[in-house]
Amino acid sequence: MSVDDDWAAPLRREYREGLAGKLKNLETLCDSLRANPADAAAPAALATAVHRIKGSAASYGFDEIGAIATEWDLALKQSIARGEGLNADEIAAMEEFLRRFRKAVAQEQAASL
Amino acid sequence: MLFLGGDAKGAERTNSSASDYNALGMKILIVDDDPDIHRIASLALTRHGQHQVIAAASGEEGVAAAVRERPNVIVLDLNMPGMDGLATLAALQADPAATAIPVIMLSASFTSDEQQRLNGIGLAGLLRKPLRPAAMAEQIEEIVASRVPRA
Numbered sequence: 001m002s003v004d005d006d007w008a009a010p011l012r013r014e015y016r017e018g019l020a021g022k023l024k025n026l027e028t029l030c031d032s033l034r035a036n037p038a039d040a041a042a043p044a045a046l047a048t049a050v051h052r053i054k055g056s057a058a059s060y061g062f063d064e065i066g067a068i069a070t071e072w073d074l075a076l077k078q079s080i081a082r083g084e085g086l087n088a089d090e091i092a093a094m095e096e097f098l099r100r101f102r103k104a105v106a107q108e109q110a111a112s113l
Numbered sequence: 114m115l116f117l118g119g120d121a122k123g124a125e126r127t128n129s130s131a132s133d134y135n136a137l138g139m140k141i142l143i144v145d146d147d148p149d150i151h152r153i154a155s156l157a158l159t160r161h162g163q164h165q166v167i168a169a170a171s172g173e174e175g176v177a178a179a180v181r182e183r184p185n186v187i188v189l190d191l192n193m194p195g196m197d198g199l200a201t202l203a204a205l206q207a208d209p210a211a212t213a214i215p216v217i218m219l220s221a222s223f224t225s226d227e228q229q230r231l232n233g234i235g236l237a238g239l240l241r242k243p244l245r246p247a248a249m250a251e252q253i254e255e256i257v258a259s260r261v262p263r264a
Binding site for chain 2: 015018055066
């Protein structure tokens with residue numbers, strides 16, 4: 001059985017509706033990263049948000065979004081482990097994750113119409 | 114310790130333990146800082162196991178709820194801001210009112226280091242995110258049943 005079954009459909013719909021807010025939060029956190037790439041707190045805040053999505057998205061059946069968050073979470077963990085803030089390549093990688101996340105959210109929203 | 118992955122269907126039930134143990138209608142405490150996890154877990158466990166679910170959003174809330182509610186089992190997120198899963202587990206184990214309650218650790222990732230660290234610290238089992246809502250009740254029942262002494 002998947003979460004597409006009727007009993008979970010309202011929760012799945014609610015989660016889908018919340019994706020725009022999650023995306024907005026990630027965009028804000030990425031803006032902070034861009035503004036202060038050497039700030040160790042910015043990647044940690046982004047990592048917390050991404051980790052939550054990693055844990056929840058596929059639980060609601062949003063596998064593609066969960067997969068992007070899983071990759072993103074790993075990249076952030078590796079960057080944070082260096083303890084030096086993010087370098088230009090890592091910032092660019094974050095931008096790419098954000099772009100993929102935005103696209104996946106748009107696809108989910110389009111599919112629900 | 115049973116390790117039930119999010120993609121797994123769950124460990125096979127052992128007839129002697131699970132069939133003799135009525136795991137329906139347990140009181141389950143979910144300790145996780147993510148409200149999305151509370152929502153899906155609560156609905157899944159209520160629907161598929163007729164369980165009563167109590168939600169706590171932090172380690173501190175979780176310990177207080179465990180002492181107050183005396184659940185049959187606690188599902189505890191490993192990675193929480195502030196008091197994380199390990200600190201919460203230690204607090205539960207130190208409290209005489211909660212120390213006997215089986216604890217299942219929940220995480221989106223159990224690295225091999227983490228699995229090693231979690232071995233031998235008194236956990237009843239590990240459960241991996243993403244949750245598989247329809248299988249979650251059975252996975253938790255399996256872990257709890259495996260701890261019931263056989264006649």
